[in-house]
Amino acid sequence: MINLFDTAISDTVPVVASREQTVGIYVCGATVYGPPHVGHGRFALVYDILWRYLEYAGYKVVFVSNVTDLDDKIIDRANKENRSWRDLAVESETQWWRNMELLNVRKPHHTPHATDYIVQMVELIVKLEEKGYAYRLGDGVYMEVGKLSSYGLLAHQSLDSLKSGARVSVDTSKRSPLDFALWKAAKPGEPTWESPFGPGRPGWHTECVVMASSLLGDDFVLHGGGLDLCFPHHENERAQAQALNIHFAGHWIHNGLVEVGGQKMSKSLGNYVTLEDMFKEHDPSAYRLLVLQSSYRSPVEVTPELMEDAEKALERLNTLARRLEDIRKTANATDLELTDIMSEADIEEKKRNFVNMMEDDLNTPSGVALLFTSLRQANALLDRHDIRSGYQLGKFVVDTFLMLGINSVAPAEVMDPMILELVRARDEARLKQDFVKADELREKIKLLGYMVEDSQSGAQLRNTH
RNA sequence: GGCGGCGUGGCCGAGUGGCUUAGGCAAGGGCCUGCAAAGCCCUGUACCCCAGUUCGAUUCUGGGCGCCGCCUCCA
Incomplete structure (x- = not known):
């Protein structure tokens, strides 16, 4: 039985009752507005490894990871670049999957897109409003977190202490600075959908609740994501589910972040290295090994x-x-x-x-x-x-x-007749004990990109890089 | 300010109240080899500081120092 550290209770606990039980896993995936960086690569690797392991160990897994294709960042960036937000999202998503393939990260069973679940999101917000957990302001519909006694479970803080730490926002019309947008009212230059609360679009926290419960049901086993999503994103997902008596995630797991010089790598800090740039210099499998060689919950420096x-x-x-x-x-x-x-x-x-x-x-x-x-x-x-x-x-x-996702299949055999001839000539020279010539030939072969290594079964070739 | 986490040998990084140790990279010595490479064998007086508990602490408790994360978008 696998034990995992559950952020909600700050302890390592058994997460699956039996191997017969299907393990539903939801992981907050990428917001597609730019090239994925090394930090994104880590979370993808961590949950890919978990998924692979669980299957290897005989568990049945349904793995879901969403694509956030509707978000402030996408819209902002598209507007800045004077292009359609959909194009940006589609292009970035293609880039995402290409990088995942290079990392040998398997595609989840389901990769729901936020834009495909707007109707369900609206329904959820309507229910929250009916139950009295949501209120309307000029710029949207907000979740009133004060109505939930358990708010702060993942942050391990009380509502009051969270409130006291909250940075004062410019918009003070919210009942509490912690209240978050369920629905954002339409603004010029933004995509909008019709709803009972007027035209607009759903907030990010609502997207994930809906996609997770739509595909995995009300009571799935694991909900994961980067440690930086723990609060407020996951807290807010939980809040909505709880308000509607949805069981939601059985356990919350979080992976540690990638750091650069002791600071977390993030797009907002601008200290990121894209996966593509990393792959120019390094083997993607080496990154997987590096991730495997550190605990998934610890910060890791990728130098x-x-x-x-x-x-x-x-x-x-x-x-x-x-x-x-x-x-x-x-x-x-x-x-x-x-x-x-x-x-x-x-x-x-x-x-x-x-x-x-x-x-x-x-x-x-x-x-x-x-x-x-x-x-x-x-x-x-x-x-x-x-x-x-x-x-x-x-x-x-x-x-x-x-x-574990590291493919170590031996390299394809060298078929190049010119190189094979050089190897043969070298063997001959060695037999004649003409080592000067043999070494010359080895140098020549090296220049062509191969190391010659003498073993008991004869000369072996391998790539020099 | 609140909450959470971390501090292990040259670097990265597991783990543990004593016992035999991680592992990777680097370094030194050796075996093998025409020479290399690869591989194997051997080598490291590690656990931030100070108290306490204990027969015994790197491991538990308390305090200190340092670093990081979250409390705002973020994988």
Whole structure:
């Protein structure tokens, strides 16, 4: 049973009763108004890893993550650029999915768009108004949070203390500075929909409640998002659900943020690196490994140095994968069955340990550590020519990384006849002990982009980058 | 001001009241190799400071210092 830290109760608790139960997960996704940055990449990776793990562990998962395609920021930016907000949203969303693909983040089962749920949002606001939780002002409909005794659950603060900390807003007509917009009245140059409260558009907090409960029902298991969404966004989602007696999220989980020089990366601070820029310099898989090597709740600094470290670690995995592939090609299946040096029970135990770590609040750093320890053991076994054990243990490592979304398939074989000829000539030179010539040829091959490494099964080629 | 979190060896980063330790990167030594590379083996006198609890604390408690997040849009 997986245990996760639930922000609502500040404790790590079992989140799923049984593996038969379907785990509905809703994660607040992207607002599509610009290129996604490294911080967005992290949350996408974290929940992708959680989802993959849950399935691996035998849970049934329905994963939903929305696309906010209607929001102040989109409208502002589109107006600034003198273009249609829809175009901007569509273009940014395309960019989003392209980046997700590069990160090997799987597409959620459902990716609801805010603009497709306006009718349901209006219905929800009507209900809130009927129940007396909402009131109208000139510029929209507001949620009166003071009517909810449990407001502040996620912030871990009382209404009063939240109020005292609230920065004074220019607009003081609200009954409380904490009251938030459910419906924003139409303004010139903004998209609008008709409603009983006049033309306008829904507020962001309403979008997520409606999409989550529409697709997952009233009582889904997990609601996730970046730590910075905890308050007020998630608090406000909760408030609306509670006002309408919707059970809503069973547990609230939040991922830590990416930091730059000790400060959180965000669009508003302008200290962000886009994923696309990062991928120009680094392997997207290395970013996934970096994310796996830190606790999902901790802040993480993403520097070029750390990315390079992760890339080097990844290279060890790829080397092992290549080694296994060479073995697989030359051996029969029965040659690779386990011996008593490394029995099936030994590998099963490693799997169990791995699962235990993951179920302990998704402790991926420990899980990855176990995999690297196994990786070293596998290499050691192979070095000692215990091919069966080494192969099976190595396979466990490679397969488990694959499960986590890191694909370490050995690179395609080099077919370039010119390079193959150089390699052949070098082999010949080496046989004749003409090492000067052999080294010259190795240099030549290196210039063509390949490292030559001599192994027991002959010269091996691999990309130099 | 309120609330929450963090401070581990050169860097990143798990974890634990003692026991045997994480793991990755870097560094040093060795094995292997024509040389490399890869791989393996060995090496690190780590737990912010001060008190307290304890036979014993990096781990628990209290205080201090420092850093961060949220209280406004933000993954």
